[in-house]
Amino acid sequence: LAQRPKEVMFVRDLILLNHSMKPTNCTVTLHVAQIYDQDTEMTGNEELLGSTVNEVTQKKLMVSGLPMHRALASKPQHFQVRVKVFEARQLLGNNIKPVVKVNIADQQHLTRIKMGNNPFFNEIFFQNFHEVPAKFFEENISIEVVDSAASRSKAEIGRFQTDIGFIYHSPGHTLLRKWLGLCQRNKTTSGVRGYLKVTICALGVGDQALVDQKLPYEQNTRVQIFKS
Structure with missing residues (x-):
């Protein structure tokens, strides 16, 4: 501040x-x-x-000057959720082949499989909704990084989870180029197992997405970590 x-x-x-x-x-x-x-x-x-x-x-x-969210309505409205996955850093594991699973409500999206502990993905996913705002805000977004080369029981490296309401009520309805701290499910006190840089936005009709452009180097050094 x-x-x-x-x-x-x-x-x-x-x-x-x-x-x-x-x-x-x-x-x-x-x-x-x-x-x-x-x-x-x-x-x-x-x-x-x-x-x-x-x-x-x-x-x-x-x-x-940032737009405020509209008052909750009782009728279904059109919304869109966008998730862009940029890169991961310091993922735990040896000889890993990470892939990111982006779960938006009941739909799952997958990135391409990469190699190493600091992979670049640069992929974006969209999902449209037509729901009552109160129900839309309660839908979950789960972003999970797994090792595609490991057995299913040992595949999860870490995850981040939040509800869409948290994103929508953030400034500009967006988490813009934020680092997510990845933790194992039900083991949030076990420590961070890597970091994932993303932009997540939840937009309604008339909402304008923030410009997602790379910040100058000196501004990009201020790191803010989000944990679920």
């Missing part, structure tokens, strides 16, 4: 540590926005100090 005061920082399910600095079963979700006096003026001089985190975030998004 100090370097990019106009950004809204969202960190979901951050694992809390105990007094011995060991992981606990508790998590915290943070949504942080920096509010200036001029922001208060632009939002109508409301009392921001008494606002909830969600209210502050909404006002900050409005000030920065």
Whole structure:
């Protein structure tokens, strides 16, 4: 926030540590926005100090010009989810042949098989929906990296999972070129087993996707890790 005061920082399910600095079963979700006096003026001089985190975030998004999500409707609407898989880093394993399984709701998409612990994929997947918004937001996105050369019981390297609502309510309805921390299923405290760089967006009718372009080197050094 100090370097990019106009950004809204969202960190979901951050694992809390105990007094011995060991992981606990508790998590915290943070949504942080920096509010200036001029922001208060632009939002109508409301009392921001008494606002909830969600209210502050909404006002900050409005000030920065990012579109707000439409009010929930009771009728089905058209949506589209896009997932672009760029690359993986530091995947655990020897002589592995990783492939990424992208599960959007009940549909599975597969990347091409690569080799090594730091593979490049650069593949994009689309899926359309026609659902009531509340149901759409509850659909899951699961991104799993597996070793295609290993037996099925030992194939999983790690995964990331979230619901579409988390993506849709992120700034610009998008996680833009973010690194996902990959953990084994039901073993989130066992540590990260690699990282996967992705862009995920969930768009409704009239929503405009953020421009997905490579950041300058000096901006790309700021790494933000998301864990499910």
